[in-house]
Amino acid sequence: MRTTILGTGGIAAHHANSIGALGGHGIDAQVTHAVDIDADRAARFAAEFGIPRHGTSLADVLPETDVLHVCTPPGAHLDATLAALAAGVHVVVEKPAVLSLAELDRIAVAERTAAPARTGQGTARFTQVVQHRFGAGALRLRRLLDDGALGRPLVATCDTLWFRPPAYFDVPWRGRWDTEGGGPTMGHGIHQFDLLLAMFGEWTEVTAMAGRLAREVDTEDVSMAIVRFASGAMASVTNSLLSPRETSDLRFDTEKATVELSHLYGYSDENWTFTPVAGQDDVARLWVPEPDALGSGHAAQFVPTYRAFAAGEAPPVTVADVRGTLELAAAIYRSAFTGVPVRAGQIGTDDPFYGSMRGSGPGWAPVKGVTADAEEVAR
Missing domain, CATH: 3.30.360.10 (Dihydrodipicolinate Reductase; domain 2)
Known part of the structure; x- marks a missing residue:
């Protein structure tokens, strides 16, 4: 299975190392693409882990991806997950999966209507890391x-x-x-x-x-x-x-x-x-x-998860578990x-x-200056 890691910050190394260890459990999987909004960081990550391709566009590599690992900040999880499921790509997302129950319910709908999996068995599936x-x-x-x-x-x-x-x-x-x-x-x-x-x-x-x-x-x-x-x-x-x-x-x-x-x-x-x-x-x-x-x-989680993907079965942690x-x-x-x-x-x-987890709001005022533009947040 060809795996893309989206977001090459600190947690991505755990994903790359764990996917690399799957061969020892009889699972044929390889990280083939590293994607990050920061092109230099993606290049460094690819060089460190021997990943053949790297870049800044998820859309460009989805056609060559069987499993997407989403390691971005939480605010970027939803869009990447929806795009992958629509393309028939399994999704493994870091916690928290999304920012709200509303967003998770959108993923549940997307999984039910997902495209046939690129792995050749069933449809694309979603799971969250809860190792x-x-x-x-x-x-x-x-x-x-x-x-x-x-x-x-x-x-x-x-x-x-x-x-x-x-x-x-x-x-x-x-x-x-x-x-x-x-x-x-x-x-x-x-x-x-x-x-x-x-x-x-x-x-x-x-x-x-x-x-x-x-x-x-x-x-x-x-x-x-x-x-x-x-x-x-x-x-x-x-x-x-x-x-x-x-x-x-x-x-x-x-x-x-x-x-x-x-x-x-x-x-x-x-x-x-x-x-x-x-x-x-x-x-x-x-x-x-x-x-x-x-x-x-x-x-420990990726071994049964990838086996489920290969067999066209539900992963051990489902959308319902995450919810x-x-x-x-x-x-x-x-x-x-x-x-x-x-x-x-x-x-x-x-x-x-x-x-929103903020809901009707806590009793304290927002902190002044806690703002960021879209590119800063993605980083």
Whole structure:
């Protein structure tokens, strides 16, 4: 499969390396094109990763592309995705997939009416990178929950406690509703609470707060939420960019065990801790580490994703999966800015939080001078 990487900033290297590793899993794929609005940066990226062609126009290379990886700032995801699906090209997009539920619903429609896939099987498909779902520990926990071996899920905590200094927001598209979609809820913590949803299932209600406490941005720099799930389980979720000792921590309490994950930007089996209820020796034996299994990197998700593309099947993360997580982000903002709980499905097409995570707006004023022209944003 011929792959094009659109946007050759920092995250693109993870994509290039992971696609290059697919051959070791019996998947024939190669990055054939690198595209960026900055021609020099595209050329440097192509030289570094041995990519045959590079340029500044996505339209020029779509006819020679089977899979498009969208690694641009979030505000540029939608148009590239729609163009690719219409051309029969599979799409792998970085998080957050888009800026709003409205944009994601447009992608869902585009996927349903997509052109036949260039790979020769089915129609073009869409997926988003949520690599934390695919590490060995997460897959093991999901199996144990599905089997009922750990009993009912009851309580969880989900903390993304990261630190971004003021200079981080000097990049023109960061810290803005119209280009990044939101603050740490959308661009940082979404990985962790996506994994929370993958383990505990559908959420039903959320109550939240958000604040702009220390950074000169239009968005929040911290949010906190309490989430109830369809199973009755409850969880707390914290998303922060103000925490000097950075950690990413999830804890899952079930009837028979506590399962904990503590890492930063990616995990292996060593980052998991399994604690059964005292005296439950049979439960203790359920958690069997796999030292040689893949951790939570991009490659762990790309292997099953590319296999699905080749077979003409739905990828392991579908539009519906992405929507459940994005809807929780929108509900966190809605609850935080309106002061009332939000139920799943409550944000309809006529709701201000459907078209923008900013919705009816937070209680703080926009930061003066947080503007950028289109080319700056694309960079």
